[in-house]
Amino acid sequence: MNKLQDARDQVLAQIREASHKAGRADETVQLLAVSKTHSAGVLREMYQAGQRSFGENYLQEALEKIHSLQDLNDIEWHFIGHVQRNKTKLLAENFDWVHGVDRLIIAERLSAQRPEQRAALNICIQVNIDGQESKDGCTPEQVAELVKMISQLPNLCLRGLMVIPAPGHTDAFEHTRQLFNQVRTFHAHPQVWDTLSMGMSADLEAAVVAGSTMVRIGTALFGTRDYSDKV
Ligand SMILES: *Cc1c(COP(=O)(O)O)cnc(C)c1O
Secondary structure: OOOHHHHHHHHHHHHHHHHHHOOOOOOHHHEEOOOOOOOOOHHHHHHHHHOEEEEEEHHHHHHHHHHOOOOOOOEEEEEEEOOHHHHHHHHHHHOOOEEOOOHOOOOOHHHHOOOOOOOOOOEEEEOOOOOOOOOOOHHHHHHHHHHHOOOOOOOOOOOOOOOOOOOOOOHHHHHHHHHHHHOOOOOOOHOOOEEEEOOOOOOOHHHHHHHHOOEEHHHHHHHHOOOHHHO
16 A cells, blocks of 8 residues: 555545535646655655645755656646745746745746746745735735736746635635636736635645635645754
């Protein structure tokens, strides 16, 4: 028995069930495997179980894994951590997606620093949808202006919104979907506006029922994380 394969099958079954409950086709929800703190060897096994997209929060750790796994075809790297201004170049050079964009300057730098030979970098705007203190993300009121500006940057593809509501605050998913739908009316390229990055191990079902198109799952796939070597 392969533990990672089993865990992935279980999460996919959970997604399927939640999708059907909401009357949605399950292929409209993508599984992003959040692999922070786990080794390249573990990721390789998860890839062999069929997983292609991986989410990382810590740049240095991620770069090491991207390097060791560069032999894997069509693996897709998502940066889901907070984006600091001095990290944009390495993100633009090494990732396929960046989910944590919440300021125009960050998007401008990512666009300017994206290597010419690579496809446009996929972007989600992070919104502090439920007004949590000390939380990253722009306010819901700032989203319209950010979308207007970011959707015109040449080397980015602005795909959607990303949220991390407070635990148990599942109403926030519905608010995010409403905001997401409003944006389509003024996005410069509405045909690429297709991603609602929301839902983690503990609130996957509520997020899918509310319209998530990409759930970011760590613990349910890989088990609990050990941060002891991070401090
Ligand atoms: C760590 C992390 C996740 C995964 O959380 P789990 O509860 O382990 O599924 C999802 N999204 C973000 C932004 C994270 O930092």
